[in-house]
Amino acid sequence: MGHPAEIFSPTPPDGCRCAVCMDVLESARMFPCGHTFCGGCCSGVTAASGAVCPTCRAGAGGSAPNYSVRDVVDGLTVRCPESEGHGEGRKRKRDTEAEGVAAAGGGCAWTGPLRDLDEHRKTCGYVIVPCMVPGCGHRCRRKDMEAHLSGGASLLRHMQLMHASHDARQGEAIQALTTKYESRIKSLVKSNAKYDSRIKASEEANKKYDSMMKSLEEASTIKAIHEKCLKECRRWIDYRPDALHGVKIYPIRAKIADKLRSKLCGHEHMMSGFECHIPGPSNTPWEGATLRARISYNDGAGPPRCQFEPPLFHMNVYPSGTICISTIHQDWDPNMTLHEILFTIQQNLAHPIIDDPCQSETYNVYMRGKDEYEARIKKDVAEKWSNVRPPGDNTLDVIEKADALSRAHLMEQPKVPGFARDADGKPSKENYHTSYRDCECSCCAWGQKFYDDKGKMRFLFGR
Known part of the structure; x- marks a missing residue:
C-alpha cells in the first residue's frame, strides 16, 4: 500500500502512482524491466512463484530501491491528515464526535x-491522543489535553487514579520483594541446615578425637608407670640394702578399662605400684609389727601416693592413712628410688617429725607423755599389725618369685623344643608361649629362654 493521493496538494502526477494499488509510491522499488511499484506491492508480487511484472509481464526475479523516485515523492507537498477538508480528517471528526471527544x-x-509529515504528526495539536494518566481512558486532541489535565473534576479523578496506580505498583513491588526474600530465606535455611549438619559432624568427630587422645594419654601414663615399676623391680632384685632387710614388696596390677587394652599392645597385666610389708624397726614401739603400706604412682615422674592400710596411729600420717613426709611430697625428686622411699618411711616410724603433725589426737598423746604414746602403739600392733598376710593369692614377694621362676625355668630348659629362628638367630614372634603358655616368667613372656648378657633376668610380671 502507498500514500493516499488525497493528502497531496496539488494532486501528484501519474508517474508517481503505483500500477498495483493506484496510490502514490511508498518506498519505491524497481523491477529489472524498469517499472516501479510500492515496496509492499513488490514484496507481494515476488512472493508468488513465477513472479512477473504486473505491467509488462516480464520476469520479476528481484527488485531494487528506486531512490530517484523516492526523492521526488518525498518532496511533494502534502496536507496534514487532520485537516478539515481531508477525507481522513473528516472521518476522524465523525469518529471522535461519536465517542464524545471535543472536535x-x-x-x-x-x-x-512528505518527508516532514511524520515529524509534524508528533506535535500536531489535532491528533487524537489518550490521556497519559493510567486508568483514565479519556481521548481528545493533543491541543485540548492540557485543559483536560488541569480541569477540576479530571484533576480529582487523576489523583485518585494515580494513588490507586501507586498503591498497585507498591503492592506489586512489595509482593516481588516478599517473594524474592522468601526464596532467599528458604535458601539460607537450607544452607544453615547443611552447615548445622557439618558442624554437628565436626563436633562428633572432635569428641571422638578427644576421646581417642584421652585414651592414648591414659595408655601412655599406664605404660610409663609400668616401666617405672619394672625398673624398681629390677633394682630391688639386683640390690636390696641391709637396712631394708625383711621388707617385702608385691606388685599391684593396674585396673585397665576395656577401651585401653588395644592401645597397650596386648599387655593387660600392667603394674601401677606396690604393696609393701615393712617390719617395725627394732628397739621401737613398732618392733614385731608388719606394717602394710600401699605405694601407687600417678605418672612416671611425679611423687607416688604412700598410704598405710589400715591407717596408722602416727603423728605424720593422716587419718586416711596417707603418709605426710615432705621428701615424698613437696620436696619430691624424680630420681628418688623405691629403696629411698621405704627407708624414709621406716626411719619416720622410729623418729616422727614433731613440728609437722597430721593427727591432733596422736600429737596430744605424744605431748602428754611418751609412755602413753608407746602403749597406744603397742596396743595397735597387737590388734592390727601382728598377722599381716600377702595380698590376694601372692605368697611370694618380688625377690622370692624371681628366684622361684628362675629355678623352674632352668629345670624345664632341657625339655624345651627348638623354636623357629630368623636370620639373626632370634626366636620368631609366632612361637612365643608355644611350650609355656602358663609360665609367668619374663623370658617366656618376651620370647627369651635364657639369661641376658649380664646374667640377670628381664623381669616382667604377668604375660
Whole structure:
C-alpha cells in the first residue's frame, strides 16, 4: 500500500502512482524491466512463484530501491491528515464526535513536504491522543489535553487514579520483594541446615578425637608407670640394702578399662605400684609389727601416693592413712628410688617429725607423755599389725618369685623344643608361649629362654 493521493496538494502526477494499488509510491522499488511499484506491492508480487511484472509481464526475479523516485515523492507537498477538508480528517471528526471527544475548531492547516509529515504528526495539536494518566481512558486532541489535565473534576479523578496506580505498583513491588526474600530465606535455611549438619559432624568427630587422645594419654601414663615399676623391680632384685632387710614388696596390677587394652599392645597385666610389708624397726614401739603400706604412682615422674592400710596411729600420717613426709611430697625428686622411699618411711616410724603433725589426737598423746604414746602403739600392733598376710593369692614377694621362676625355668630348659629362628638367630614372634603358655616368667613372656648378657633376668610380671 502507498500514500493516499488525497493528502497531496496539488494532486501528484501519474508517474508517481503505483500500477498495483493506484496510490502514490511508498518506498519505491524497481523491477529489472524498469517499472516501479510500492515496496509492499513488490514484496507481494515476488512472493508468488513465477513472479512477473504486473505491467509488462516480464520476469520479476528481484527488485531494487528506486531512490530517484523516492526523492521526488518525498518532496511533494502534502496536507496534514487532520485537516478539515481531508477525507481522513473528516472521518476522524465523525469518529471522535461519536465517542464524545471535543472536535470543535476545524482541522489542521499545516502543509509541507512528505518527508516532514511524520515529524509534524508528533506535535500536531489535532491528533487524537489518550490521556497519559493510567486508568483514565479519556481521548481528545493533543491541543485540548492540557485543559483536560488541569480541569477540576479530571484533576480529582487523576489523583485518585494515580494513588490507586501507586498503591498497585507498591503492592506489586512489595509482593516481588516478599517473594524474592522468601526464596532467599528458604535458601539460607537450607544452607544453615547443611552447615548445622557439618558442624554437628565436626563436633562428633572432635569428641571422638578427644576421646581417642584421652585414651592414648591414659595408655601412655599406664605404660610409663609400668616401666617405672619394672625398673624398681629390677633394682630391688639386683640390690636390696641391709637396712631394708625383711621388707617385702608385691606388685599391684593396674585396673585397665576395656577401651585401653588395644592401645597397650596386648599387655593387660600392667603394674601401677606396690604393696609393701615393712617390719617395725627394732628397739621401737613398732618392733614385731608388719606394717602394710600401699605405694601407687600417678605418672612416671611425679611423687607416688604412700598410704598405710589400715591407717596408722602416727603423728605424720593422716587419718586416711596417707603418709605426710615432705621428701615424698613437696620436696619430691624424680630420681628418688623405691629403696629411698621405704627407708624414709621406716626411719619416720622410729623418729616422727614433731613440728609437722597430721593427727591432733596422736600429737596430744605424744605431748602428754611418751609412755602413753608407746602403749597406744603397742596396743595397735597387737590388734592390727601382728598377722599381716600377702595380698590376694601372692605368697611370694618380688625377690622370692624371681628366684622361684628362675629355678623352674632352668629345670624345664632341657625339655624345651627348638623354636623357629630368623636370620639373626632370634626366636620368631609366632612361637612365643608355644611350650609355656602358663609360665609367668619374663623370658617366656618376651620370647627369651635364657639369661641376658649380664646374667640377670628381664623381669616382667604377668604375660
